[in-house]
Amino acid sequence: MKRILAFAASAVALSGCTTAQAPPVIATQTVIASDDRAAPDTMRWLYGSGEAAGASIQTWRQIADYAIAVSRQRRVPQSVPLGLPDAPGGVGTPSCMADDGTTKPFAAVFDVDETVLLNTGYEYWQALSGKPFDIDEWTEWANEGAGIAKPVPGAVTGLKRLREAGIAVIFNTNRNSDTAAGTIAAIEAAGTGPAVHLENLFLRGDDTMGSRKDGRRARIAAQYCVIAMAGDNLGDFADVFNADEGAIAARRAAVARGQYAQLWGNGWFLMPNPVYGAWQEGTIGEVFPPETRWKPSPSDAPVIMDGQ
Numbered sequence: 180m181k182r183i184l185a186f187a188a189s190a191v192a193l194s195g196c197t198t199a200q201a202p203p204v205i206a207t208q209t210v211i212a213s214d215d216r217a218a219p220d221t222m223r224w225l226y227g228s229g230e231a232a233g234a235s236i237q238t239w240r241q242i243a244d245y246a247i248a249v250s251r252q253r254r255v256p257q258s259v260p261l262g263l264p265d266a267p268g269g270v271g272t273p274s275c276m277a278d279d280g281t282t283k284p285f286a287a288v289f290d291v292d293e294t295v296l297l298n299t300g301y302e303y304w305q306a307l308s309g310k311p312f313d314i315d316e317w318t319e320w321a322n323e324g325a326g327i328a329k330p331v332p333g334a335v336t337g338l339k340r341l342r343e344a345g346i347a348v349i350f351n352t353n354r355n356s357d358t359a360a361g362t363i364a365a366i367e368a369a370g371t372g373p374a375v376h377l378e379n380l381f382l383r384g385d386d387t388m389g390s391r392k393d394g395r396r397a398r399i400a401a402q403y404c405v406i407a408m409a410g411d412n413l414g415d416f417a418d419v420f421n422a423d424e425g426a427i428a429a430r431r432a433a434v435a436r437g438q439y440a441q442l443w444g445n446g447w448f449l450m451p452n453p454v455y456g457a458w459q460e461g462t463i464g465e466v467f468p469p470e471t472r473w474k475p476s477p478s479d480a481p482v483i484m485d486g487q
Contacts, residue, residue, distance in 0.1 A: 214307070221454045235331050239297075246285070247445070256275040257272070257406060259447065261417060263396060287348060289409050320356070321354050349381070354382050409449070425460050
């Protein structure tokens, strides 16, 4: 999960003040909408639709089926490629053999927000208030959301199957490390735990790489043979994908072609999240390259202001 931070600012111009009298204090407040107002389409889909629930259950079933099948193969295990700081191209495949010649235990690595947990409480507040993302409000939610944050459909069953098959469940999230207690409480209240900080839960601030997860992935891979990873953002798999989020066409091409294209559903599993993420970039011209464009005949087409 990755949040795009948006900040709004307003200014009040004071004029005609010819005396030393203090300017009037202008109160500001957030205008709260009614529950009857239409929710944003993206939130309707992810948090309210049966289609989203079906897609999530389907993905979680695929994750468990895949990882369990790999764990039962009668051959030397192979880790999935994952972002490693020193790997060529930013993606490497670490060995599943420990220094003493034994095989590392199997693990599956998961992002938390909108992969394991749905942040319904915080997103309700955003939909109701219309406010942009606020780090202080998000931190408050991360500390207090246990019992309100629900599991992503399919997550409880999927994680249970993995653990019963002897596959360790590791959480790697960009929630800040100062929310560790609240994050653990939310994971366990949703029935997706257990979670223990720095054992099977890693957070932003656990190393010096900030929101980049490659360092944490390297730490996990030193101890485990990672046979599956899942998240809702490309950075949940390798930091190289989010190195230049403004390179719209190049980022999409990197995912959809070549070696990376072979990994989706084959060790890497992407959860649907149309509400927020690194994908929130791109002009019309960037999203629709010339070879993909179409316009109706001139008599039916609206006037387009193109600056010419």
